Amino acid sequence: MSVVRPFDKLPVLNSAAILLVGTDEDLQRQLAQTILKEKKDFKISIHLATSLPLPAERDHIRPRIDLIVFMINVQSKYGFKNIEASLAHVDANFFLGKVCFLVTGVGRVNHCSVDMSAVRKLGDVYCSPLIFCELELEGIRISTAQRLLRMLQICAGHVPGVSALFFSSLMRSSNDE
């Protein structure tokens, strides 16, 4: 099984690749479209997958992945388990700031089927930020897209002086407080 690695390929000039992983296809697609609509000054490629590992037969054409976003819907236990299983196929180096979790569906408490503490624990264990957002709402989807784009820029090394590791430790200190 192929593990996704952050540094196994050379970066392409002025471009970045983001990988969205999650079982909720609709939401994933909507978010991807929103990201595409945003103005950015680099070439982006968005890869969509329901689970990891990614199929090996496309390995040679896939660019270097700069940021992995796991989309957790707390209303779907199946989706959460799937993400837990997928995390095993991510190279450890990714967790130095190149992974984040999008948590959706928290708003409707009575529909939650995944325990929030389990989600928080996931974030702690993998040293990656949790971003809470309701992607069904367009405004939030747009701001989330902007945020992800900014993070992607950092992770792809487009922002001089800020590295992914630096950025994530910055985020974490504010989280822990």
Place this chain on the structure above:
Amino acid sequence: MDVTVAEFIRRTVLKVPRSHIPALLQAWGFLPAARLQALDVRPLKEAIAEAVVQLCQENSASIKEAAVLDIVYNHTFQNKRVWTVYQMTKATGGETDIFDFTAFKRKFKRRIQSSLINVTINFKEFEDNAIWIRIAWGTSYTKPNQYKATYVVYHSQTPYAFISKSINRSNLPLLCQALIVASNYGDIREMELRSHCLDSLKDIVFKRYSQTFQTHHPKPLQERNVAPENVDPRLIQEDKSEKERIQRVNQEVFGDGPQPKLEFAQYKLETMFKSSPKMVNVSERESFRCLVKFSSPHLLEALKSLAPAGMADAPLSPLLTCIPHKARNYFKIKERKGVLAAGLVSP
């Protein structure tokens, strides 16, 4: 005209949504068309009902006509009732008989009225060969209660009858007997299949629901509403082949067409509890009772979209997908003798 008949007609008209009133009265076919056209449906429903009753007075409607109106109402709004399917069987594989509606009516009436005098029985045949029977039950001492009638839908020459759920459970055996006598069958039993949607029940038992069969001549591909193929080259679907597999498997299981409409499926588990050896506090041979109920406005369509929406693995458990094939939505899951896996037990 009888006062009770007038009152019954009035209440039936009041039940109908205003926009449906003209069509319903037309389908009833009792009142002259010219008078119906003159009927004003703009005022309050009470006023419309009064006008209809007035018209019925003029045409001296009897309980028979009122009952037909009730049948038409229930035919139009059949989804308001819960329908249960009954299956009839023949002892011997006799010849297919030539169904005669008049004989059917006569036999049915005679069987019921031989045991109970105070009943109103009415029949109406609809376009799709469906025979609707309405029975208002009384007792030996009281008149039939027109407001709590039982409805039976029967298609000639089929071994199935659809009976509306009613509170008169005590009269059910008599009704069943009358049905098998009238339709020349030997035995009748209740199937574990219930729904609000009568047409879907028919589709299931008459095998008209969409199934996929393998053939060499692919049917002219209907315009399937596939999501518009994403043309943006920046968007890359990584697991396309997996998605295609899910689509294919799903299509094999559910077919192309729309699914019959059921509202729920119920699974009753009667299995032994199996625990890991570490858990000592649970005794090994304790039976594990559990009731799982799936409900949705459109259960089968929901099940069909589970895997493509990424909420379940494809293919789904056969326990869920066998509903139309087995023609039942109430299941009892028991342990197979000698086999560890829980199996489906047919009655």
Place this chain on the structure above:
Amino acid sequence: MAEAAAGNPEEGVLSRLEKLEARARALALKQEEAEQQQRQEVARLRARIRQLRRRRDELKGKVSLQQAALGRREEATSSGAEPVPTARVQERALLQWKVETVEAMLRVFYLTGISGKLTERGVCFCLSTAYDGNYLDSYYLDIVITQPVRIHRHSVPIFIPLKRIAAKYLQTDVRCFLATLSAHLNAYVGRKYQADYLQKHFSAFLGGHWQKNSLYNMLAFNYDVTTESSTFPFRVKLLYGDLDRSLPTEASVSCKEDVPASLLEKAATHSSLFMNMALHKAFDTFRKAAETPDNTEGTVPHWAGQETFLTAGMGHLRFSKSQATWMREIGTSEHQAPGLCHGQLYLAPEH
């Protein structure tokens, strides 16, 4: 940072910044959209170019092939040697052509009425039905080949006696089983087609009081017969005793007793027509007869009195089956549909 206090016309720096940012974003979005559109346009044009190029190449290829063929023909007369690669290409083309023909054959097989495909566990049969030159519904049977052979799934209507046919033939003679089932299905769709067609196209003739059943093996209805003076209602009752035929085995036409004798005669001819002719065709004949009244007297032969018997009182006429091959002649010669042979094949097993 309370500079954005209420009533203050001057805005705070942050909110101003926010506004500016939003404006920048909106502008950027617009620009992006314009660019996107331009890109799409370019892509479309590129695709068009590719398409045209491909077409050009195709045409070029064709031309060169033709030239080569011409040249070869000329060469063949002079020298028999042929380059190896062309042979291989030809072989492959031939193979592909063969595969395509076989596939097409398989696909076309359903026109015969019975076709099947091997599945993992058995065979899936498709029984297509037709009547009067029209292809009608197809029914499917998924058969699992085990001991004993069993029907896994099917879409045969419930009132077709599938169980009985299966019990009789399925284990011993699948061919016979399919043929019987197919005959039943074809007869059923045929009867249904006749009844539906009649209701749809001859509603002016029909008087209502329809009685039918799911299997369409009993049909009773009223229809009007017009003479010069007035209209008389006739009631016809058709019984289809043979479930694998689409013609009735018993037809009785009745009318009120106070009708003139000529009408009784007419009823007799009608009932024999019903016996031997599809319903809608029979009505077609009536209609034609009504249009040219003189002609009917000529065509209806004299046998009408021979084999009929009148039930006293009702003026009830009944025909035995053996009579009036006559009428068949009339019916089939005048009204044979120019349809597909398949329809004919099933519709009239007695031919």
